Amino acid sequence: MGSEKPFTLxxxxxxxxxxxxxxxxxxxxxxxxxxxxVLLDEVNWDGIDxxxxxxxxxxYFGSEVLEAILRVWNRVHPAGGRLAVCNLSDVxxxxxxxxxxxxxxxxxxxxxxxxxxxxxx
Amino acid sequence: xxxxxxxxxxxxxxxxAGGLLKADTDWTVLYAVDGKDALREIELHVPxxxxxxxxxxxxxxxxxxxAMKKGYPLIPVVLMTAKGSEEIAVQAxxxxxxxxxxxxxxxxxxxxxxRRILSASREExxxxxxxxxxxxxxxxxxxxxxxxxxxxxxxxxxxxITQLRFCDEPERLRIGVALEEALLNxxxxxxxxxxxxxxxxxxxxYYELARQRAAEEPYCNxxxxxxxxxxxxxxxxxxxxxxxxFDPSEVPDATxxxxxxxxxxxxxxxxxxxxxxxxxxxxxxxxxxxxxRQKEAHESDSEAN
Numbered sequence: 001m002g003s004e005k006p007f008t009l010x011x012x013x014x015x016x017x018x019x020x021x022x023x024x025x026x027x028x029x030x031x032x033x034x035x036x037x038v039l040l041d042e043v044n045w046d047g048i049d050x051x052x053x054x055x056x057x058x059x060y061f062g063s064e065v066l067e068a069i070l071r072v073w074n075r076v077h078p079a080g081g082r083l084a085v086c087n088l089s090d091v092x093x094x095x096x097x098x099x100x101x102x103x104x105x106x107x108x109x110x111x112x113x114x115x116x117x118x119x120x121x
Numbered sequence: 122x123x124x125x126x127x128x129x130x131x132x133x134x135x136x137x138a139g140g141l142l143k144a145d146t147d148w149t150v151l152y153a154v155d156g157k158d159a160l161r162e163i164e165l166h167v168p169x170x171x172x173x174x175x176x177x178x179x180x181x182x183x184x185x186x187x188a189m190k191k192g193y194p195l196i197p198v199v200l201m202t203a204k205g206s207e208e209i210a211v212q213a214x215x216x217x218x219x220x221x222x223x224x225x226x227x228x229x230x231x232x233x234x235x236r237r238i239l240s241a242s243r244e245e246x247x248x249x250x251x252x253x254x255x256x257x258x259x260x261x262x263x264x265x266x267x268x269x270x271x272x273x274x275x276x277x278x279x280x281x282i283t284q285l286r287f288c289d290e291p292e293r294l295r296i297g298v299a300l301e302e303a304l305l306n307x308x309x310x311x312x313x314x315x316x317x318x319x320x321x322x323x324x325x326x327y328y329e330l331a332r333q334r335a336a337e338e339p340y341c342n343x344x345x346x347x348x349x350x351x352x353x354x355x356x357x358x359x360x361x362x363x364x365x366x367f368d369p370s371e372v373p374d375a376t377x378x379x380x381x382x383x384x385x386x387x388x389x390x391x392x393x394x395x396x397x398x399x400x401x402x403x404x405x406x407x408x409x410x411x412x413x414r415q416k417e418a419h420e421s422d423s424e425a426n
Contacts, residue, residue: 029268029305030328037325060294062301063387067324070382091294098394099387100376 006032006068009039014047015118017111018072019054020065029064036068040075050118051076054111056087066099073104082106086114124149124166125235128159128173128185129201134224138172138201141231156180156188163193170239171198172222172231175206175213183213190217195249197242199234201227252284262347266312266335271304278349278358285353287414295395296356296412302388303360303408304345311362311406312343317385356412366405 007018018039024032053069055061073083086108088096096102108114125142127150129135139150151166153159155177163171171189175182186198197219202210210221219238222230258281264270275297282293309315313334320327334340343363350357375386393399398411 030332033324033328060298062298062305063391064305066387067320074382089294090291091298094295094394095298095391098376098390100378100381103378104381 006035012052012115013119014049015052015115016043016048016050017052017054017115019056020058020061022057024058024061024065029067032064032068033071036071040071045075045079045081048076048081049120050082050084050115052111052114052118053083053085053105054087054114055085055089055092056111058092059089060091061095063099066095066101069105070101082118082120084108084114084117086111122147122149123170123239124151124168126151126153126159126162126166126168126171128153128156128171128177128182130154130174130177134174134201138227138231141227142172142235144232146232156182156185159185160188160192163189163196167193168196170235170242171196172201172235173198174201175203175209181209182218183209183216186213186216186218195242195246197238199238253286255281255284256352258285258349258351260347260349262345264345264347266308266341266343266345268308271301271308274304274347275301278351278356281349281351282356285351287351287353287356288412292412292415296410299392299395299399299410299412300358300360302392303358303410304347306388306408307345307360307362307364307406310367311364312345313340314364321383321385354414358410359407360410361402361407364406366402368405369401 006024007020010017010019051072053072069083069085076083083104084106085096087110088107093107096105096107106114106117108117123146125148127135127138127142129138135152139152142148142150151162151168153162156173157180159171159173160180162168171185173182173185180188182200189196189198198217200210200213200218200221201224202221203224214221219242220234222234260277262274264274278300279293279297282288282296288296309331310317313331315327315331315334319330346359346361348359369389372389373380373383373386375390380386392408392410396410397413398409400409401407
C-alpha cells in the first residue's frame with residue numbers, strides 16, 4: 001500500500017479548507033499528524049478566521065483523525081476562529097456525536113454551508 | 122442464452138452494433154436510446170452485459186456506468202468510444218466500465234471483447250453466488266508489529282461481513298472502526314507499551330518512540346493475534362497482544378466533558394459503542410468484540426406473535 005496524502009488544502013478568502021483524502025485511518029496516523037504539524041507551522045494563521053474539514057472522501061475514521069482535527073481547532077479557536085466539518089457519512093456523524101466533538105465543531109451538510117459557518121455568516 | 126443490451130442514441134449505430142452481435146451467434150440483443158432507457162430495460166430484462174455509447178442525452182455513458190456500479194454491480198459494461206469521447210471514456214473506465222471498443226473497430230472486435238468480458242463475468246457471478254451461501258467462517262492471524270497490516274485485517278473482516286450479508290453498510294463500517302481501534306490499542310499500548318500520557322504531551326515523541334520500539338527487543342518479537350469468527354447471526358473478533366496488559370477501568374471516560382480534549386479513551390469508547398459486547402481478559406491484553414445481527418422488523422413481529 002503506497003502512502004496517500006492525508007488531505008488537500010484550499011482557501012476561500014479567510015477560510016482554510018482541509019479536504020481529507022481517501023482512507024484516512026490508522027496507517028496514516030503518524031503521517032497525518034506530521035502533516036498537520038507542518039500545516040500549523042506554515043500557515044499564516046493571522047489571515048485565517050475559520051477552518052472547514054471536508055469528509056466527502058472518507059467513509060469512516062477513528063480516533064487518530066479526531067486527534068488531528070483537534071490540533072487544528074486548538075490553533076484556530078483561542079484566537080476566536082471557528083471550525084466546521086462537512087460531508088460526513090452516517091458513521092462519521094455517529095463518531096463525532098459519540099466523542100462529543102459535535103459540541104465543539106459545527107456539522108454542515110455541504111462544503112458551502114460549512115464555509116458560511118466558518119466565516120461566521 | 123446470452124442477452125446483450127445495446128445503448129446508443131443514434132438509431133443507425135444501434136442497428137449496426139446489434140447486427141454485428143447477432144451475426145453467427147444465438148445472442149439476444151435488446152436496445153435502449155440512452156442511459157435512463159437502459160436502466161428501465163435492465164430492470165425488466167437483466168441482460169448479461171451492456172454495450173453503451175458515451176455521449177447521449179438524458180443520461181450519458183459515464184452516468185450509466187456509475188448507476189450500474191451501484192445498482193447492478195455484477196453486470197459488466199463495455200463502452201463504444203468515438204473520436205472526441207476519449208476523456209469521458211477514461212472517466213468511465215475509472216468508474217468501473219469493464220472494457221471499451223472503438224466504434225471504428227466494432228466489426229472486427231466487438232464479439233471477441235463481449236465474449237471475453239462475459240467469460241470473466243460469469244466466473245465472478247458464480248463466485249458471488251457461492252459466497253452468499255457461506256454459513257460460517259473462522260480465520261486466525263498472527264501479525265508482527267506492522268501498521269500496514271492493520272487496515273488489511275479490517276478490510277478482510279469487512280469483506281467477509283459483506284459476503285455473509287451480516288449487516289448493512291453503515292454497520293459494517295462501524296464494526297471496521299471498532300476492530301481498527303482494538304488493533305491500534307494492541308499495537309501501540311499493548312505490544313509497544315507506548316503510553317497515552319506521552320501522546321497528551323508530545324504526540325511526535327509518542328510516534329517516534331513507537332517507531333523505535335517496533336525495531337527493538339523485546340517489542341519487535343511481540344505479536345498481535347487476531348481471531349475472527351463470523352456467521353450470519355454473529356461477528357466475533359478477538360484481538361490479543363503480547364504485552365503486559367492494562368486495566369480498562371483506569372482509562373479516562375472520554376464522554377466526560379473534562380476529558381473531551383484528551384486523546385485517551387476515545388478508541389475504547391468507539392469500540393464499546395459500535396459493538397454489542399466488549400470484554401477484556403483479566404490481564405487486559407485480550408479484547409473480545411461481539412456484534413450480533415439485528416433482527417429485521419418482520420422477524421421480531423413473527424416472534425412476538
